[in-house]
Amino acid sequence: MKTPVTLLTDFDDFYVAAMRGVVVSHGVPVYDIYHEVPPQNVRAAAFILRNVAPYFPDGTVHCVVVDPGVGTERRSLVVEAGEQYLVGPDNGVLVPAARELDDDPTFYDAPYDDPESHTFHGRDVFAPQAARVATEGIRSVAGAPVEPIELDVGAPAFDGEARAEVVYVDRFGNAVTNLDGDEVVRRVGYGGEVVVDGRILPFERTYAAVDRGETLALVGSHGGFEIAAREASGADALGVSAGDEITVETKEG
Amino acid sequence: MKTPVTLLTDFDDFYVAAMRGVVVSHGVPVYDIYHEVPPQNVRAAAFILRNVAPYFPDGTVHCVVVDPGVGTERRSLVVEAGEQYLVGPDNGVLVPAARELDDDPTFYDAPYDDPESHTFHGRDVFAPQAARVATEGIRSVAGAPVEPIELDVGAPAFDGEARAEVVYVDRFGNAVTNLDGDEVVRRVGYGGEVVVDGRILPFERTYAAVDRGETLALVGSHGGFEIAAREASGADALGVSAGDEITVETKEG
Amino acid sequence: MKTPVTLLTDFDDFYVAAMRGVVVSHGVPVYDIYHEVPPQNVRAAAFILRNVAPYFPDGTVHCVVVDPGVGTERRSLVVEAGEQYLVGPDNGVLVPAARELDDDPTFYDAPYDDPESHTFHGRDVFAPQAARVATEGIRSVAGAPVEPIELDVGAPAFDGEARAEVVYVDRFGNAVTNLDGDEVVRRVGYGGEVVVDGRILPFERTYAAVDRGETLALVGSHGGFEIAAREASGADALGVSAGDEITVETKEG
Numbered sequence: 001m002k003t004p005v006t007l008l009t010d011f012d013d014f015y016v017a018a019m020r021g022v023v024v025s026h027g028v029p030v031y032d033i034y035h036e037v038p039p040q041n042v043r044a045a046a047f048i049l050r051n052v053a054p055y056f057p058d059g060t061v062h063c064v065v066v067d068p069g070v071g072t073e074r075r076s077l078v079v080e081a082g083e084q085y086l087v088g089p090d091n092g093v094l095v096p097a098a099r100e101l102d103d104d105p106t107f108y109d110a111p112y113d114d115p116e117s118h119t120f121h122g123r124d125v126f127a128p129q130a131a132r133v134a135t136e137g138i139r140s141v142a143g144a145p146v147e148p149i150e151l152d153v154g155a156p157a158f159d160g161e162a163r164a165e166v167v168y169v170d171r172f173g174n175a176v177t178n179l180d181g182d183e184v185v186r187r188v189g190y191g192g193e194v195v196v197d198g199r200i201l202p203f204e205r206t207y208a209a210v211d212r213g214e215t216l217a218l219v220g221s222h223g224g225f226e227i228a229a230r231e232a233s234g235a236d237a238l239g240v241s242a243g244d245e246i247t248v249e250t251k252e253g
Numbered sequence: 254m255k256t257p258v259t260l261l262t263d264f265d266d267f268y269v270a271a272m273r274g275v276v277v278s279h280g281v282p283v284y285d286i287y288h289e290v291p292p293q294n295v296r297a298a299a300f301i302l303r304n305v306a307p308y309f310p311d312g313t314v315h316c317v318v319v320d321p322g323v324g325t326e327r328r329s330l331v332v333e334a335g336e337q338y339l340v341g342p343d344n345g346v347l348v349p350a351a352r353e354l355d356d357d358p359t360f361y362d363a364p365y366d367d368p369e370s371h372t373f374h375g376r377d378v379f380a381p382q383a384a385r386v387a388t389e390g391i392r393s394v395a396g397a398p399v400e401p402i403e404l405d406v407g408a409p410a411f412d413g414e415a416r417a418e419v420v421y422v423d424r425f426g427n428a429v430t431n432l433d434g435d436e437v438v439r440r441v442g443y444g445g446e447v448v449v450d451g452r453i454l455p456f457e458r459t460y461a462a463v464d465r466g467e468t469l470a471l472v473g474s475h476g477g478f479e480i481a482a483r484e485a486s487g488a489d490a491l492g493v494s495a496g497d498e499i500t501v502e503t504k505e506g
Numbered sequence: 507m508k509t510p511v512t513l514l515t516d517f518d519d520f521y522v523a524a525m526r527g528v529v530v531s532h533g534v535p536v537y538d539i540y541h542e543v544p545p546q547n548v549r550a551a552a553f554i555l556r557n558v559a560p561y562f563p564d565g566t567v568h569c570v571v572v573d574p575g576v577g578t579e580r581r582s583l584v585v586e587a588g589e590q591y592l593v594g595p596d597n598g599v600l601v602p603a604a605r606e607l608d609d610d611p612t613f614y615d616a617p618y619d620d621p622e623s624h625t626f627h628g629r630d631v632f633a634p635q636a637a638r639v640a641t642e643g644i645r646s647v648a649g650a651p652v653e654p655i656e657l658d659v660g661a662p663a664f665d666g667e668a669r670a671e672v673v674y675v676d677r678f679g680n681a682v683t684n685l686d687g688d689e690v691v692r693r694v695g696y697g698g699e700v701v702v703d704g705r706i707l708p709f710e711r712t713y714a715a716v717d718r719g720e721t722l723a724l725v726g727s728h729g730g731f732e733i734a735a736r737e738a739s740g741a742d743a744l745g746v747s748a749g750d751e752i753t754v755e756t757k758e759g
Contacts, residue, residue, distance in 0.1 A: 004277055006270070012677045014540035014554045015727070017512070021561030024510055024537060031277060034267035039678060040737060048267045055274030055376065068737065071712025118712040120727030123561065171265045172292060206324025206371040221268070221373030231293060231321065257530055259523070284530060287520035301520045308527030308629065424518040425545060459577025459624040474521070474626030484546060484574065 003059030005130045008033035008049055009122060010040060010066045018120075019063070019127040026131035033062070040068045042093045044242060047153045047167045047176075049086075050096040051222040058083035063130035064093050065122035076112055076125055077148060078133060078141050081105035085138055087130040089121070092151025108142035154178030154224070160187060161249040164225060166240050173233020175240050176226050179248060181219030187250055195249040196227060197238060207231075217248075256312030258383045261286035261302055262375060263293060263319045271373075272316070272380040279384035286315070293321045295346045297495060300406045300420045300429075302339075303349040304475040311336035316383035317346050318375035329365055329378055330401055331386060331394050334358035338391055340383040342374070345404025361395035407431035407477070413440060414502040417478060419493050426486020428493050429479050432501060434472030440503055448502040449480060450491060460484075470501075509565030511636045514539035514555055515628060516546060516572045524626075525569070525633040532637035539568070546574045548599045550748060553659045553673045553682075555592075556602040557728040564589035569636035570599050571628035582618055582631055583654055584639060584647050587611035591644060593636040595627070598657025614648035660684035660730070666693060667755040670731060672746050679739020681746050682732050685754060687725030693756055701755040702733060703744060713737075723754075 005023045009016060012035050023030040033052055037045045045066040053062055067074075067089040079086040079094050081101035086094040087110065098105035115124035132140045155178050156162045164179035188194055190205045194217050201217045202210060207230045210216045215237040220226035225248065227234040240246060258276045262269060265288050276283040286305055290298045298319040306315055320327075320342040332339040332347050334354035339347040340363065351358035368377035385393045408431050409415045417432035441447055443458045447470050454470045455463060460483045463469045468490040473479035478501065480487040493499060511529045513536060515522060522541050529536040539558055543551045551572040559568055573580075573595040585592040585600050587607035592600040593616065604611035621630035638646045661684050662668045670685035694700055696711045700723050707723045708716060713736045716722045721743040726732035731754065733740040746752060 006274075014558060015676070017514075017537075017539040017554075017558045018561040018727075020537050020539075021512075021558060021563075021566075024566075025561065025563040027563075029282070029535070030537070031270075031273050031283070033270040033273075048270075052267060052270045052274060055271040055278065057274075057278040057280075060274075060277075069714065071714040117725075117727040117729075119724065123727065170268070208322065208324040218372065219370075221370040221376065261523075282535070284523075284526050284536070286523040286526075301523075305520060305523045305527060308524045308531065310527075310531040310533075313527075313530075423521070461575065461577040471625065472623075474524075474623040474629065476623075 002028055003057060003134060004029045004031050005061045005063055005134050006031050006033045006056065007035070008037070008045060008062065008064045009035050010037040010045065011122070012036045015120065015122065018123040022123060022127040023131045026135050028131055028134045037066050038242065040066065042066050042068070042091050042151065043153055044168055046093045046096045046151055049093070050100045050153065053084060053097045053101060056084065061085040061087060061130045061134045062097070063126050064088035065126055066093055067091065067121065070121050071118050075146070076110040076129065078108050078110040078129060078138055079105055080138055085133050087126050087133060090149050092149045095148055095151045096153045107146055107148040109144050109146045110141050111143045155180040158183040158187060158248065161247065163245050164248050166242055166244045166246060169235045169242050173235045174220065174226055174228045175235040175238065176220050176222065176224050177246065179225040181223050181225045184225050185219060193251045195251055197246050199238070200251065201227070255281055256310060256387060257282045257284050258314045258316055258387050259284050259286045259309065261290070261298060261315065261317045262288050263290040263298065264375070265289045268373065268375065271376040275376060275380040276384045279388050281384055281387045290319050291495070293319065295319050295321070295344050295404065296406055297421055299346045299349045299404055302346070303353045303406065306337060306350045306354060309337065314338040314340060314383045314387045315350070316379050317341035318379055319346055320344065320374060323374050324371050328399070329363040329382065330399070331361050331363040331382060331391055332358055333391055338386050340379050340386060343402050345402045348401055348404045349406045360399055360401040362397050362399045363394050364396045408433040411436040411440060411501065414500065416498050417501050419495055419497045419499060422488045422495050426488045427473065427479050427481045428488040428491065429473050429475065429477050430499065432478040434476050434478045437478050438472060446504045448504055450499050452491070453504065454480070508534055509563060509640060510535045510537050511567045511569055511640050512537050512539045512562065513541070514543070514551060514568065514570045515541050516543040516551065517628070518542045521626065521628065524629040528629060528633040529637045532641050534637055534640045543572050544748070546572065548572050548574070548597050548657065549659055550674055552599045552602045552657055555599070556606045556659065559590060559603045559607060562590065567591040567593060567636045567640045568603070569632050570594035571632055572599055573597065573627065576627050577624050581652070582616040582635065583652070584614050584616040584635060584644055585611055586644055591639050593632055593639060596655050598655045601654055601657045602659045613652055613654045615650050615652045616647050617649045661686040664689040664693060664754065667753065669751050670754050672748055672750045672752060675741045675748050679741045680726065680732050680734045681741040681744065682726050682728070682730050683752065685731040687729050687731045690731050691725060699757045701757055703752050705744070706757065707733070
């Protein structure tokens with residue numbers, strides 16, 4: 001099986017299908033990462049890509065279109081990161097995944113001709129570039145090495161307290177933060193307690209450690225400190241949304 | 254083309270993509286069954302898998318993650334059913350599909366090492382197991398044969414009356430029940446009438462047999478007795494939701 | 507890689523998966539176009555297919571199931587259009603795409619035996635036909651050439667004014683019309699202004715030409731005249747929904 005192209009967008013509409021068609025037309029299989037990224041939310045898309053990309057095989061080309069700057073002069077980038085490739089706009093969305101995949105990823109400008117559409121670079125610029133990387137290699141698309149626009153979705157230090165950002169609230173209501181869960185494990189230990197926005201919560205290995213409906217803190221599936229509730233919404237329990245900051249303290253704090 | 258792995262979850266979020274990555278990393282094509290199963294609704298997922306699995310080819314490995322018990326001691330199962338394979342938690346979700354595919358399916362314990370995450374067994378346990386079944390065969394994953402936790406989503410007898418369960422309400426508002434449609438056909442016949450929760454409804458071959466907006470009973474696409482309305486919601490007309498019981502009687506009843 | 511079958515439906519539910527299984531069982535890869543077409547909205551589905559199909563490779567078989575007439579005597583059609591194939595009900599849904607792909611497409615009756623289900627022709631009629639076209643060629647399914655039921659989703663002339671139809675509102679709130687954008691470009695020119703329902707709007711190349719929240723007109727990604735707003739909803743700004751007519755005039759008009 002050929003290595004695939006993946007698609008990650010905020011389209012949540014039939015527009016994705018034209019990108020699939022472009023990739024398939026190059027004889028390359030295409031898989032979805034996610035298309036319901038909150039509209040124009042570059043930080044959420046960057047977080048998702050960083051968490052998901054490592055599970056794809058060598059040679060995969062991830063094509064990301066969360067692009068508030070479409071139609072402006074912003075560059076297209078192609079990135080070599082570990083054994084994978086990333087294609088998308090130069091707005092930071094590719095950066096956290098690139099650094100997760102590779103200590104020293106290389107970012108290249110990916111110049112493009114004036115596309116058919118001024119508003120749909122996903123179909124007319126990024127998908128064709130991703131398909132070419134998959135079929136002809138990165139040199140077919142890469143221009144000069146460049147410094148990308150930076151974006152950092154984590155991870156604050158935890159020395160007994162930290163301000164963390166809720167970077168994502170999933171459909172279960174889990175409030176995923178950018179705080180590294182391992183640091184909390186070291187300081188607090190499973191079975192201990194943390195204080196989140198002034199509220200004492202059990203810090204457990206898994207949802208099943210608390211009763212139904214009870215709120216807890218844990219290390220989420222992506223290694224981040226997370227507020228959850230068993231068969232309920234941790235985000236609702238704390239009244240937080242993506243983008244909010246929360247304080248996390250050890251109980252003695 | 255290699256036989257595929259399918260994914261059925263209640264994730265409805267980007268988490269599915271990491272499972273896709275795991276499967277694709279084994280060189281196996283992956284297809285979605287559905288990811289918007291109502292959260293933690295094992296019965297709905299079991300119903301969906303039973304109805305959809307028979308349409309997939311021999312060798313398919315269905316990977317199901319609707320798993321309220323994640324993080325507890327519940328087992329992982331791998332099932333040989335007809336010429337297909339099922340992988341998922343031992344909570345009953347695989348059972349109706351297994352018995353639909355095979356009169357005598359074999360359930361095996363599928364032991365796993367402590368996974369990377371305590372909360373995301375879909376990515377860290379079930380997807381890797383499904384991919385191994387697809388590439389190395391069931392022996393690579395199967396431990397001892399076991400008796401699974403049972404779950405039965407159908408089908409009550411109909412001797413002129415029955416209590417049926419609404420197991421699923423689809424996006425069109427069709428209220429799909431666990432009552433075998435064939436029995437109603439034999440007793441009532443198309444063009445006749447049935448009494449559902451005390452309300453007389455025409456029993457027809459197809460939606461188009463009634464006027465727009467009118468409520469009817471029919472045999473749904475999965476062979477189940479179903480309450481529908483032409484270009485409207487049968488579930489709303491009867492005021493029923495998934496999990497509700499309804500009485501179904503012949504008109505004389 | 508084999509040429510794929512694509513699926514376009516209004517199912518928005520697990521039913522799509524049975525169609526995937528049918529296609530995969532024929533050894534043919536299957537890709538989604540879109541499954542959240544507004545229920546029974548044949549015009550929206552026709553618009554989507556016309557816009558997306560050209561981006562798929564030669565040999566692709568597009569299988570469309572938006573089918574208010576399921577269970578009636580309506581025909582199934584198979585269409586040869588350019589180097590692609592279309593399969594679906596004879597209700598007009600295939601016509602705009604067929605004419606987009608080919609100046610002179612050929613429509614054939616695609617007779618079918620009484621299917622397993624009276625309500626799920628997507629699984630029992632159209633998906634099997636599409637898979638056979640993909641594997642055995644169009645002759646395996648095509649009966650007599652026929653005149654299809656017509657459906658026209660565009661495109662009114664623009665001689666300085668026009669009545670246009672909003673054929674689709676996407677998740678960003680862009681109101682996509684059936685008016686050919688090129689004609690507006692010729693008459694008005696980028697940087698000019700148009701009057702839409704009596705309201706003066708800038709006519710620009712891209713969203714980024716206006717301030718955040720500001721409403722504008724532009725040529726959408728499918729070549730249609732479109733009302734949008736930068737990081738906001740153009741449809742809300744004008745108070746229009748799919749199916750509404752709007753007047754478009756040059757400013758002098």
